Amino acid sequence: MSAPATNVIAGVDIGGTATQVVLCTPQLEIIGRATTPTPRGGDAMIDAAVGMIAGLVAEHDTELLGVGVGAAGVVDSVAGEVLVASDTFVDWAGYRVAAELRRRVGVPAFLENDVNAFLTGETAAGAITGATDALAIMIGTGVGGALWVDGRLFSGPHGAAGEIGHMPGFGDAVCSCGRHGHLESVAAGRQIALRYREAGGDELRSAEIARRAEAGEPRAAAVFRTAGRAVGQAISAVSALVDVTTVVVGGGVSNAWGLLAPAIDGYLSDEPPVSGLPIRIERSTLGKDAVAVGAASRVRTELGL
Ligand SMILES: [Zn+2]
Structure with a gap:
């Protein structure tokens, strides 16, 4: 048998x-x-x-x-x-x-x-297992977000809760949606490439720009610093609204974690959460x-x- x-x-x-x-x-x-x-x-x-x-x-x-x-x-x-x-x-x-x-x-x-x-994956078996109040940010071609409130997914009445990619207030660059100053306009992969070119850089993919930034090229580093600080600003806004204690970041652009994390932390130390408590920020472990x-x-x- x-x-x-x-x-x-x-x-x-x-x-x-x-x-x-x-x-x-x-x-x-x-x-x-x-x-x-x-x-x-x-x-x-x-x-x-x-x-x-x-x-x-x-x-x-x-x-x-x-x-x-x-x-x-x-x-x-x-x-x-x-x-x-x-x-x-x-x-x-x-x-x-x-x-x-x-x-x-x-x-x-x-x-x-x-x-x-x-x-859902990261709270069940990943970087933030067991977290009860969390924000997820996926930074790839675009920027997506999701909210976990009181131990469960909070999607809102239209499924749009936590969708921070097209939230305004991040400068005045043109976004992929055609409007201006959205988080995605400075943080998404394609937009990082566009911002780098506008600053006089070569036509490269964001992963290559990240390598240049890691090698010390100031123009490349500045574009990633802007992206990371914008993500920090978005985290600050979300935490003010729903008091998330934990953030998990994934997507292809998060491979440049060594560039993004210090910029996110930098923003949040300049603009600490209203709770006065630090926000735990993790990179996806499920990748x-x-x-x-x-x-x-x-x-x-x-x-x-
Ligand atoms: Zn947009």
Whole structure:
């Protein structure tokens, strides 16, 4: 007689360039993962996820209990439906992700916004495990945010709570949305590259500008200092409103942590929180797995595992 198959949860991270699936135990230990470039079109995106889930489940001889998805854009996390998607995603706005996955895979499925999933993952099994009041900031192509209040995700009535990327008050540079002075206009990867060029620098990606800053180039260092101080300012504003004690920062630009962290700390020592208590600021420890693990964590909570 063979041993009973291990119970697992699949977490899916559907991003603009790649789709990742992790297979986790109910304790959120990762036992397998797969990645593929995100195809064009809602049906193709779901096909890709379903294919990877089936492959991993077969490979590891496991019993799948549920599927969680973290996806960019505005989502209805109760209905499991995408409400608003960026131009990168074709036939995705209006897509009933949870229902389609439930039909295709035959297990309960749930959809969450990617930054909300990132925060859920980091509080469940990452850098801020057990935190009760936290802000998550994801700095990549854009800037996303999410709030964890009193031990749970706080999304607000429109799913927009904690979305600090397009909050004004950060200078007057043009933002990716076309308006001026938003946090994203100085802190997001593409915007860091634009600000560097405006300052007379070369046309480079933000990761390369970070390397120049680390090597001591003042112009590159100044752009990252502005980005980090802006993130500090956003943390200060959020903590004044909802008294978060903890912040977790992820996304590709956070790889330049050695540049960002001192600038964030610098702002917060100039403008300490009204509570008078320091705010704990951590870099993501789940890294590229954070959204998928967070989506799996949502399944664990929903199914009471
Ligand atoms: Zn904006």
